[in-house]
Amino acid sequence: MDIVQIKDKRFGLTISEKEILNAIESVAQRINADLQDKNPLFICVLNGAFMFAADLMKFVTIPSEVTFVKLSSYEGLMSTGKVKEVFGLTENLSGRTVVIVEDIIDTGKTMANLIESLGSKNVAEVYVATLLLKPEALEHTVPLDYVAIEIPNDFIVGYGLDYDGYGRNLRAIYTLIP
Numbered sequence: 165m166d167i168v169q170i171k172d173k174r175f176g177l178t179i180s181e182k183e184i185l186n187a188i189e190s191v192a193q194r195i196n197a198d199l200q201d202k203n204p205l206f207i208c209v210l211n212g213a214f215m216f217a218a219d220l221m222k223f224v225t226i227p228s229e230v231t232f233v234k235l236s237s238y239e240g241l242m243s244t245g246k247v248k249e250v251f252g253l254t255e256n257l258s259g260r261t262v263v264i265v266e267d268i269i270d271t272g273k274t275m276a277n278l279i280e281s282l283g284s285k286n287v288a289e290v291y292v293a294t295l296l297l298k299p300e301a302l303e304h305t306v307p308l309d310y311v312a313i314e315i316p317n318d319f320i321v322g323y324g325l326d327y328d329g330y331g332r333n334l335r336a337i338y339t340l341i342p
């Protein structure tokens with residue numbers, strides 16, 4: 165399946181399932197070595213990171229916990245831009261080593277906001293694990309501890325990422341054909 169049609173758009177295969185899993189295994193091995201004695205709490209950002217988190221956690225062999233949050237956009241009364249609020253985080257993060265698990269870092273705004281919102285929770289340290297990074301699109305300063313795959317600044321779907329809600333179930337990553 166080299167080309168997929170989702171609604172009105174066509175996408176071409178760019179990163180195979182095997183390539184994705186190999187990259188994730190490498191990241192997990194680094195996490196296993198780096199955070200061995202830290203009892204990390206992995207925080208999976210829904211919806212996009214669900215598939216990455218599932219495969220990542222299968223390669224993580226150190227004692228650790230995993231939880232899930234959802235970011236919801238709302239119009240801040242005082243600000244012009246959209247602000248994202250974190251939902252579902254009920255764990256006590258005090259003194260914890262946290263690893264944020266994200267599908268993709270584009271401009272970095274979402275990740276910067278998320279890290280800022282953890283600021284009041286007395287976290288010991290925050291690491292970021294992202295499946296994908298678009299280096300050319302990055303505008304915000306965010307930690308990039310564990311990046312599985314770097315991609316060009318194109319729109320992609322699959323492996324958790326959607327186009328208008330569809331395509332998250334694809335096992336590989338596909339790029340929009342202009």
Ligand code: 5GP
Pocket residue numbers: 212267268269270271272273274275318319320321325326327
């Ligand atoms: P950022 O805040 O870093 O600019 O954007 C992060 C969010 O934008 C991601 O969590 C994701 O929802 C969305 N996003 C960025 N690039 C892509 C892409 O190429 N494809 C899809 N499906 N979503 C993207």
Ligand code: MG
Pocket residue numbers: 209210211212213266267268
């Ligand atoms: Mg995301």
